Amino acid sequence: MKKIHIVGLGLLGGSFGLGARQKFPEISISGHDSNPQNLKDALTLGIITEAKENPDPDTDLVILATPADTLGELLVKTLDQVGEKTLVFDLGSTKAKLCALMANHPKRKQYLAGHPIAGTEYSGPKAAFAELLDRKVMIICELEKTDLHLKEKAYQLFDALNLKLRFMDPEEHDRHLAFVSHLSHISSFMLGETVLQKMADEKNIFDMAGSGFASTVRLAKSSPAMWAPIFTENKENILSALDGYISNLSNFRDKIAKEDSEGMYQEMAEINKIRDILDLGK
Amino acid sequence: MKKIHIVGLGLLGGSFGLGARQKFPEISISGHDSNPQNLKDALTLGIITEAKENPDPDTDLVILATPADTLGELLVKTLDQVGEKTLVFDLGSTKAKLCALMANHPKRKQYLAGHPIAGTEYSGPKAAFAELLDRKVMIICELEKTDLHLKEKAYQLFDALNLKLRFMDPEEHDRHLAFVSHLSHISSFMLGETVLQKMADEKNIFDMAGSGFASTVRLAKSSPAMWAPIFTENKENILSALDGYISNLSNFRDKIAKEDSEGMYQEMAEINKIRDILDLGK
Numbered sequence: 280m281k282k283i284h285i286v287g288l289g290l291l292g293g294s295f296g297l298g299a300r301q302k303f304p305e306i307s308i309s310g311h312d313s314n315p316q317n318l319k320d321a322l323t324l325g326i327i328t329e330a331k332e333n334p335d336p337d338t339d340l341v342i343l344a345t346p347a348d349t350l351g352e353l354l355v356k357t358l359d360q361v362g363e364k365t366l367v368f369d370l371g372s373t374k375a376k377l378c379a380l381m382a383n384h385p386k387r388k389q390y391l392a393g394h395p396i397a398g399t400e401y402s403g404p405k406a407a408f409a410e411l412l413d414r415k416v417m418i419i420c421e422l423e424k425t426d427l428h429l430k431e432k433a434y435q436l437f438d439a440l441n442l443k444l445r446f447m448d449p450e451e452h453d454r455h456l457a458f459v460s461h462l463s464h465i466s467s468f469m470l471g472e473t474v475l476q477k478m479a480d481e482k483n484i485f486d487m488a489g490s491g492f493a494s495t496v497r498l499a500k501s502s503p504a505m506w507a508p509i510f511t512e513n514k515e516n517i518l519s520a521l522d523g524y525i526s527n528l529s530n531f532r533d534k535i536a537k538e539d540s541e542g543m544y545q546e547m548a549e550i551n552k553i554r555d556i557l558d559l560g561k
Numbered sequence: 562m563k564k565i566h567i568v569g570l571g572l573l574g575g576s577f578g579l580g581a582r583q584k585f586p587e588i589s590i591s592g593h594d595s596n597p598q599n600l601k602d603a604l605t606l607g608i609i610t611e612a613k614e615n616p617d618p619d620t621d622l623v624i625l626a627t628p629a630d631t632l633g634e635l636l637v638k639t640l641d642q643v644g645e646k647t648l649v650f651d652l653g654s655t656k657a658k659l660c661a662l663m664a665n666h667p668k669r670k671q672y673l674a675g676h677p678i679a680g681t682e683y684s685g686p687k688a689a690f691a692e693l694l695d696r697k698v699m700i701i702c703e704l705e706k707t708d709l710h711l712k713e714k715a716y717q718l719f720d721a722l723n724l725k726l727r728f729m730d731p732e733e734h735d736r737h738l739a740f741v742s743h744l745s746h747i748s749s750f751m752l753g754e755t756v757l758q759k760m761a762d763e764k765n766i767f768d769m770a771g772s773g774f775a776s777t778v779r780l781a782k783s784s785p786a787m788w789a790p791i792f793t794e795n796k797e798n799i800l801s802a803l804d805g806y807i808s809n810l811s812n813f814r815d816k817i818a819k820e821d822s823e824g825m826y827q828e829m830a831e832i833n834k835i836r837d838i839l840d841l842g843k
Contacts, residue, residue: 348822398772418769452769455769459767459769460773463774465810466748466777468813468829472828473744473806474741474744474835475831475834477740477802477805478838481733481737485839486737487678487738487742489679489680491746492741493839494779495779496835497776498777499832499835503826503827503829503833504826506829511817511822514818520759523759524810525814527758528751528806528807529807531747531750535796535800535803540790540792541789543789543792546754547783550757551781553753556757557778
């Protein structure tokens with residue numbers, strides 16, 4: 280492996296760049312970002328060794344790390360640019376639309392659909408760090424549709440970065456992520472919004488916020504440029520998750536209004552089972 | 562100061578006990594818990610030096626750390642038991658009802674209304690640790706209604722535990738806490754419930770959960786015995802917070818349904834302002 284090219288030099292693309300440079304110091308890593316400041320920062324921070332809009336035809340790996348709604352067009356364009364020995368993979372948070380778009384593409388074998396379950400509430404190249412991916416799960420979809428030999432190039436990088444591979448179909452991926460990732464971001468953004476609205480009347484409302492509030496509202500710091508496209512791309516699954524959430528909130532609201540302490544107690548005790556499930560995952 | 566008595570030996574009462582014993586090793590600390598196992602554990606863990614249902618009349622400080630709905634009756638009973646030189650304070654998460662109940666009590670001057678903004682998602686004496694209170698905010702309500710000399714006894718303990726005192730009226734306290742604490746717990750419990758419900762169809766749904774989900778759902782591990790009473794005691798403020806939250810979620814849901822990416826982007830960018838507010842508090 281000699282050449283990697285990264286498009287989108289934010290938190291994820293940047294962390295892949297830093298990780299790859301650390302593990303394979305001899306490799307040349309070119310990259311591009313539509314935001315000139317990001318591109319400049321990525322060079323300064325050593326995420327890439329060269330700024331270049333398009334990958335060379337003999338690039339081994341092209342990593343696409345741009346917002347979810349841009350990936351389809353970018354992927355098709357990139358596959359046109361590269362030679363036969365290049366593998367292109369993306370890091371998008373939604374997978375079904377992209378895999379459907381690629382279903383009959385003549386270069387389908389040169390594409391690998393990936394999604395690393397890694398991130399922070401920060402964004403941009405300055406938020407990137409090599410260890411972000413360490414021991415994180417990397418979901419791969421439609422594994423069997425990618426060329427066996429080309430896939431090895433990606434695995435070499437994933438292994439070096441200490442990523443744990445998991446395989447699932449794109450529809451299952453999008454259904455699960457709607458509930459265990461996308462919904463969390465919406466709940467957190469709306470929580471932040473609700474308290475900010477209250478701040479109009481109660482200036483010092485944030486003074487009393489403890490660690491519990493900080494924990495639940497952390498994701499409200501996340502990048503709108505990343506998340507607005509995800510909510511559109513995975514619309515159906517997210518609406519289903521969100522409708523379930525709003526319905527649970529409304530039912531619990533009614534229990535509070537009726538002062539149904541016993542009902543609230545029972546419901547929360549049932550939800551406490553999540554302790555065992557979450558601790559199992561550790 | 563020679564004698565402290567603690568009623569309710571869970572996370573908070575237990576941490577006050579451990580902290581007090583560490584800072585004032587010579588003091589005798591008695592205590593009681595209606596759960597016999599908690600009482601036994603508190604003795605084993607060294608939270609208290611003696612199990613005793615009622616405080617001695619010459620106790621310096623009595624700390625009430627039981628669920629919010631039990632504090633009124635307990636406070637009245639305790640004030641009847643103690644002598645003139647005892648200060649009684651509570652650690653309850655709601656303050657308005659308790660202060661209203663005490664308004665015309667003949668021993669009002671011997672009561673201090675407190676609420677430490679400290680806790681974890683765990684409960685019981687085994688979850689207690691002395692450092693829990695270190696550099697945390699301790700809210701005091703109706704400061705002027707407590708006897709000046711008796712108050713000094715509590716301040717001596719608060720200073721030793723490194724608590725930062727803040728003063729506000731009980732109504733303001735309950736309004737603020739509904740938004741920056743109670744609502745967070747409900748949002749987290751309901752998020753946990755929504756994903757648990759989905760698990761009925763999708764067994765492996767938790768496998769893909771990352772740090773974002775863990776952060777937003779952490780409070781769903783909290784104690785129902787503590788939280789059900791808080792939701793009842795602070796009903797009006799919590800319903801107001803919850804209605805605002807559900808309304809924000811429903812409006813955002815409509816933006817997703819309409820694929821209004823620009824509208825979502827603008828709304829989230831506005832909410833991002835919470836970054837500066839939260840970082841200011843550090």
